[in-house]
Amino acid sequence: MDEKGRSLKNNNNMEDEMDLKRGPWTAEEDFKLMNYIATHGEGRWNSLSRFAGLQRTGKSCRLRWLNYLRPDVRRGNITLEEQLLILELHSRWGNRWSKIAQYLPGRTDNEIKNYWRTRVQKHAKQLKCDVNSQQFKDTMKYLWMPRLVERIQSASASAAAAATTTTTTGSATTSSCITTSNNQFMTYDYNNNNNNMGQQFGVMSNNDYITPENSSVAVSPVSDLTEYYSAPNPNPEYYSGQMGNSYYPDQSLVGPELFPDNYFDYSGLLDEDLTAMQEQSNLNWFENINGPASSSDSLWNIGESDEDFWFLQQQQQLNNNGSF
DNA sequence: AAAACCCCCAACCGCCCACCA
DNA sequence: CTGGTGGGCGGTTGGGGGTTT
Incomplete structure (x- = not known):
């Protein structure tokens, strides 16, 4: 089934009535979202979406911001240190991705979850x-x-x-x-x-x-x-x-x-x-x-x-x- | 060269909880 | 108490790019 053609199940009736966009974000949408948040701040995602002129669910806006657009989001490969921390913290907390993410500044729970699923579970x-x-x-x-x-x-x-040329022993x-x-x-x-x-x-x-x-x-x-x-x-x-x-x-x-x-x-x-x-x-x-x-x-x-x-x-x- | 396969990850989904009127 | 809303969470999907056959 065409993902984008599927009817949207959403708690919010108002959003059900709207022609909501799904799928990958465009640069224009990103720009709108960043601009709005820069001016008005985060939160109230459903209304934020409307006021920013985005045909997106509040959830989608929130996720896009938190996982991608936030200025402190760190991109790129998971470092060795981060890998170690993820393994360590996962051994303690299990799939508590958001909790684990708190200890890896700049990394999102989604990214850590993806790392776990693609790398660790592969092994x-x-x-x-x-x-x-x-x-x-x-x-x-x-x-x-x-x-x-x-x-x-x-x-x-x-x-x-x-x-340095000096060594410590x-x-x-x-x-x-x-x-x-x-x-x-x-x-x-x-x-x-x-x-x-x-x-x-x-x-x-x-x-x-x-x-x-x-x-x-x-x-x-x-x-x-x-x-x-x-x-x-x-x-x-x-x-x-x-x-x-x-x-x-x-x-x-x-x-x-x-x-x-x-x-x-x-x-x-x-x-x-x-x-x-x-x-x-x-x-x-x-x-x-x-x-x-x-x-x-x-x-x-x-x-x-x-x-x-x-x-x-x-x-x-x-x-x-x-x-x- | 191209088809098949694999991997990564952005995005979505459903569920849950907190809060408030 | 109840229903509506916002927000957070873990699980899942699927598109796209890379690799293999």
């Missing part, structure tokens, strides 16, 4: 598990998110190295910088629960995290983890950080060997993760896990059958160990 689908399953949640928490943290820190370190805290659309600047200190981001956004100082203790997939203490492959970690420092309560294993306890043998979840990573990893020539540890480059080429071009096989392997591994 769940690839893993052939439900996006709401504990298994997938754990995959995010123990594999995907740590990888994001790693990448954020790596980028941050690169930026710092480019900015030893007791330097591990932090990453999150820049927002408003050029707000938040830092996250992975070694300190009372971090700036937690204070500013109130997201990192509660007890809601799925910890290794309450997770359905047990993250074992030392004895188990030391059995896992000991791939050189490009930046093992991040493991020593904690998000909330023991969110990540402490390196002093488990060392860099976070992941079990055969459980490095490349398919749980974003595509750009894989690309970035591939591009880092010093990351031949990946090759070490999976064999020489010649035989690991296929890993970068995972077909469904390969993934199925891989996933079954992981399932088997989990069943055998009951842990990562």
Whole structure:
């Protein structure tokens, strides 16, 4: 059925009587809406629509303004920091998109929702598990998110190295910088629960995290983890950080060997993760896990059958160990 | 080259709640 | 209490552009 030809169901009788326009907004409509709001402000969307000379529902005007025309709307790719925040906040609140959006200045609930549906759920689908399953949640928490943290820190370190020739070592805290659309600047200190981001956004100082203790997939203490492959970690420092309560294993306890043998979840990573990893020539540890480059080429071009096989392997591994 | 397929995201929908007369 | 209205939310759709076959 022609979407635009469909009769409009709307609560507002007055609007039912009008010949309302639907579909994509034109530049002229945008201009009208922006002009009107600049003069009269937001709110009263139904009457705003009429007074602005727009043949649109109030809802449509509101949505267009909030999701697109608002001057502080941030456009463009979701950054690593934003991805991390989305995963983190979603793990706490579920599909509370508007609530999550509050912590990502400039991003709309719609955009976050779209990100989740297109990117995150895609990976769940690839893993052939439900996006709401504990298994997938754990995959995010123990594999995907740590990888994001790693990448954020790596980028941050690169930026710092480019900015100065001096280096900090030893007791330097591990932090990453999150820049927002408003050029707000938040830092996250992975070694300190009372971090700036937690204070500013109130997201990192509660007890809601799925910890290794309450997770359905047990993250074992030392004895188990030391059995896992000991791939050189490009930046093992991040493991020593904690998000909330023991969110990540402490390196002093488990060392860099976070992941079990055969459980490095490349398919749980974003595509750009894989690309970035591939591009880092010093990351031949990946090759070490999976064999020489010649035989690991296929890993970068995972077909469904390969993934199925891989996933079954992981399932088997989990069943055998009951842990990562 | 073009058809088929896939992905992204702007826009819409239905439902709900708060507020007010 | 009730009905009307405004506004917010999560879920869904479909057009368009990119990619693959």
